[in-house]
Amino acid sequence: MKGKKILITGGAGFLGSNLTEMLIKDNDIVCLDNVSTGNMNNVTDFIKDKNYTFVKGSIMDAEQLKKAMDGIDIVFHYAAVVGVKKTLEEPLNVLNVNLNGTRNVLETALKTGVKKVVNLSSSEVYGEPVTVPEKEDGVLNAKLPYAVAKLATELYAKAYFTEHGLKTVSIRPFNVYGPRQISSAYGFVVGIFIEQVLAGKAITVFGDGLQTRDFTFVKDNLAATILAAEKIDDGTVTNVGTGKQTTVRELAEMILKLTASKSKISYVPERKLDIVHRCADIARMKKLLGFTPKYSLEQGLKETIDWYENLA
Numbered sequence: 001m002k003g004k005k006i007l008i009t010g011g012a013g014f015l016g017s018n019l020t021e022m023l024i025k026d027n028d029i030v031c032l033d034n035v036s037t038g039n040m041n042n043v044t045d046f047i048k049d050k051n052y053t054f055v056k057g058s059i060m061d062a063e064q065l066k067k068a069m070d071g072i073d074i075v076f077h078y079a080a081v082v083g084v085k086k087t088l089e090e091p092l093n094v095l096n097v098n099l100n101g102t103r104n105v106l107e108t109a110l111k112t113g114v115k116k117v118v119n120l121s122s123s124e125v126y127g128e129p130v131t132v133p134e135k136e137d138g139v140l141n142a143k144l145p146y147a148v149a150k151l152a153t154e155l156y157a158k159a160y161f162t163e164h165g166l167k168t169v170s171i172r173p174f175n176v177y178g179p180r181q182i183s184s185a186y187g188f189v190v191g192i193f194i195e196q197v198l199a200g201k202a203i204t205v206f207g208d209g210l211q212t213r214d215f216t217f218v219k220d221n222l223a224a225t226i227l228a229a230e231k232i233d234d235g236t237v238t239n240v241g242t243g244k245q246t247t248v249r250e251l252a253e254m255i256l257k258l259t260a261s262k263s264k265i266s267y268v269p270e271r272k273l274d275i276v277h278r279c280a281d282i283a284r285m286k287k288l289l290g291f292t293p294k295y296s297l298e299q300g301l302k303e304t305i306d307w308y309e310n311l312a
Contacts (some may be wrong), residue, residue, distance in 0.1 A: 241280025
């Protein structure tokens with residue numbers, strides 16, 4: 001992707017800032033972020049770049065969106081209220097921002113002549129899966145506000161293509177991890193484990209640790225997302241993952257090994273809302289994008305651990 005003018009909503013966040021790093025050399029990047037969950041530290045390296053413009057603003061503000069989209073070719077829409085715990089605490093805010101905010105992005109893109117919108121959905125739309133791996137056209141079991149809202153954004157994106165001809169694609173990422181992903185009580189298990197180990201604390205695992213996830217390194221996720229922006233025009237939804245299941249216990253053990261830590265794993269009571277298994281069927285991703293993930297979990301964790309160590 002070269003010579004484009006790109007708007008990244010939520011561009012000061014984990015995914016948005018990593019996407020900026022991948023695209024800024026050959027494209028003009030506009031970041032729109034109200035920094036409610038994003039972090040200005042993520043974008044300090046870009047601020048002085050001639051190809052970068054930071055706009056502090058919200059997708060809920062129609063005028064700010066209109067100005068940010070002036071002359072834009074592609075929108076990567078990452079702005080959202082994120083995390084299952086957060087969305088349980090603020091369900092109305094989740095529905096408002098994630099639903100109405102996405103509609104604002106699509107409507108403004110249509111009115112300003114944007115050529116394509118890449119919508120970030122979530123693997124949470126599968127809820128507790130009926131079958132594993134999870135297929136895009138399989139059973140969707142979305143129940144929590146965040147999952148329901150993300151599923152609705154896919155339908156919005158598809159509708160704007162079918163009704164108005166706006167080119168769109170929706171991405172369902174699976175457990176993305178990597179540099180710049182600051183963890184908290186609101187999720188992101190990889191970062192939580194790394195921070196615990198580097199602080200000399202025990203790794204806290206809920207339940208027996210046999211629940212599985214499809215851990216996808218951020219560079220693989222974004223490489224696939226960029227290909228989707230280039231190749232898919234018709235509102236299609238695609239998973240982006242590795243297609244490999246890793247138990248949370250295996251993740252903890254690998255982090256202990258890679259850090260040569262003497263910390264232990266501490267098992268605590270399981271959480272009621274935890275999904276037991278999550279894994280992407282990546283057949284559609286391979287077929288439509290011609291993409292296969294490049295990073296093993298060990299390789300991705302090494303880069304992530306290095307980043308966390310450099311924060312100290």
